[in-house]
Amino acid sequence: MAAALGGLTRLLLAAAAVVAVVLLVLNDDGGEPSAFRSLPPSVPVQVVVPSLGVEAGIDPVAVSADRVLDPPEDVDRVGWWDASAEPGADAGQTVLTGHAVHTGGGVLDRLPAVRPGARVDLRTDEGLMRYRVTDVETLGRDEVAARTEELFGQDRGDGRLVLVSCTEWDGAVYRSNVVVTARPLGEPRPAARL
Known part of the structure; x- marks a missing residue:
């Protein structure tokens, strides 16, 4: 026995x-611990995508009068749409945009090469938020316009991260956008409890 x-x-x-x-x-x-969403919501100051070799500062940007979200003028920096959620929020989604330069040198030139499962870190004054890429889509301009609310709207409650840049240079203009979505790791901490 x-x-x-x-x-x-x-x-x-x-x-x-x-x-x-x-x-x-x-x-x-x-x-590292998984409580990356346990930070109070705060403005992002740096984005790191290790698989692409991206490490860039972040500037707030706004949607223009013609409803376009333009990245910062500096091609080495990423823009955070200041009407989107701050990292760490349990509602809305954080939207970042950056330049692709057809001759090279844009901070998000290689964004179409990111793969599901890749890590994306956002630094804020409160600490580090970590995300895992879930989807990578290449969409024509008309499709982006038709899906704007779905892709960038703030009524989503999951606190996801959205990265967007241009792709498919045709010799004169970029014909498409690459839209990368990533889910936050850890548990949400609503701002009301802070």
């Missing part, structure tokens, strides 16, 4: 070790 219990104990310990290894493999966050 004792030998059977000893064998069962070893089997349970081995199973627990396998589960722990699987969880470590699935948690590809560099061993």
Whole structure:
């Protein structure tokens, strides 16, 4: 009987070790805690996309009178739409935009190459928010216009991150936009509780 219990104990310990290894493999966050959304909402100051080699400062930007969200003039910086959610908010979505330059040198030149599962970090004065890319879409201008509310609207309640830039240079203009969405990691912390 004792030998059977000893064998069962070893089997349970081995199973627990396998589960722990699987969880470590699935948690590809560099061993850091997952409470990235537990920060109070705050203005983003830096974006980092390790898989693309992007590390850029962020400036607030607004939608123009003709309903266009233009990135900052500096091609090395990313714009945060100041009417979108701050990272850490449990409502709305954080919208960032940056330049693609057909000759190279734009901060988001390589955005179409990002893949689902990639990590995106936003630094705020409150700390670090971490996101995981879920979708990468290339959309024509008409499709972006038709889906504006879905893609960038602030009535969504999941606090996701949206990155947008131009793509498909045809020799004269960019014909499309790449729209990357990412989900926040950790649990939301509503501003009302701060």
